[in-house]
Amino acid sequence: MIKIKKILLAFMCLVIIGGVLYKVNYVKKEHEKSVQAIKTNEQNKKLNKIANEKLLAKAKKVKEAEAVKDDKALLKINKNKEILKKQKDLDKNLAKVVVIDPGHASITSFEQEKQAPGSTIMKIKEPGGAEGINTKMPEYVVNMAVAVRLKVLLSKKGYTVIMTKTENKQMLGNIARAKVGNDSKANLVIRIHADSNDNSSVSGASMLVPTDTKNTDPIYKLSKQYGEVVFRNLINDVGMNDRGVVERDDMTGFNWSKVPVILVEMGFLSNSSEERLLITESYQDKLAKGLADGIDAALK
Incomplete structure (x- = not known):
């Protein structure tokens, strides 16, 4: 158990x-x-x-x-x-026409023409332009050089560009120059010039536009407006001395124009410093660009 x-x-x-x-x-x-x-x-x-x-x-x-x-x-x-x-x-x-008028020619003419329609004042057709104080470079050479460059730039921007002449030996009176712009119904005519003065210290650029007269009344406002815009662009781009926008009633090319017209004085060939610039291709390029940009801005 x-x-x-x-x-x-x-x-x-x-x-x-x-x-x-x-x-x-x-x-x-x-x-x-x-x-x-x-x-x-x-x-x-x-x-x-x-x-x-x-x-x-x-x-x-x-x-x-x-x-x-x-x-x-x-x-x-x-x-x-x-x-x-x-x-x-x-x-x-492309629908806008710009006429470029290179001032003066290698041939002078003492033949006279009326300063304005109906005027008794007569002016010489082509008295010849300025010349370089040191180089004796003729103004018409500088004017044509800038005009040709300006034509290229405006054409690239699409404008229809007409030159009043393409050779320096072509002599045109100012009435004939105005007629080119009138016949083409230009949106703007720009006349290309260089200046001169007995005082060699004077320098700078200016823009001439028509005064408001019975002949220029239809184009006065637009001419002045365009002139101010183009000139402001030129001064800003190139940087020369600003002599302002000046109204003139004694310019044959203005008084016979039926379309907006301006005249640029690009500088003084009578001034040594500006002469050295005006005869160089690089400065001519700058002038043409400033004018082209100004025209483009004005016609927008």
């Missing part, structure tokens, strides 16, 4: 120990599972984070690529708009 009790007690102890060991083992496995789950979860989080970062980076690249694409498209659109605008401006300018 005692032996049976011992056996039962031993069995019960084994059962209890087995249960404890099972529970310990179960808890251990559950703990390991829990730890593994935590590790797996952390790894998944890291993987998800990496995946999300990759997706965000990819999305950013796609967005940037689309932005670049949009920018390129926008630039292309803007460029096309600029091209169209430039073409429209050229087409618009």
Whole structure:
């Protein structure tokens, strides 16, 4: 009996120990599972984070690529708009006529013509122009050089450009010069000249425009308006001494004109410093550009 009790007690102890060991083992496995789950979860989080970062980076690249694409498209659109605008401006300018009148000629004429329609005052057709104080460069050479450059620049801007003459040996009276502008129904006639003075210290540029008289009344306002705009551009571009816009009633070319007309005096050949500039191609380029920009601004 005692032996049976011992056996039962031993069995019960084994059962209890087995249960404890099972529970310990179960808890251990559950703990390991829990730890593994935590590790797996952390790894998944890291993987998800990496995946999300990759997706965000990819999305950013796609967005940037689309932005670049949009920018390129926008630039292309803007460029096309600029091209169209430039073409429209050229087409618009093509309908505008500018007559360039290079002053004086290599041939003089003492033949006379009326200063204005109905006037009793007579003036010499071509008395000859100024000349350089040191180089003796004739004014007509400087005038033609700037006029030719101005024609090129205005033509590039789309204007229809007419020259009253293309050679220095061509002698035209001022009535004939005015007739070229009238016959072409010019939007503007610009007469190109250089100045002279007995006082060699005098320097600078000026713009001559018609006075408001019975002959020039129809063109007075526009002539003065255009003259002021062109002259302001010239002074700003070139930077010479500003002698202002001057109204004149004694200019034959003004009094016979039926279209807006201005006359620019680009500087004094009687002044050594300005003479040195006026005879150089680089300065003639600057003068032509200043005048072209001014004319373009005036006729917009």
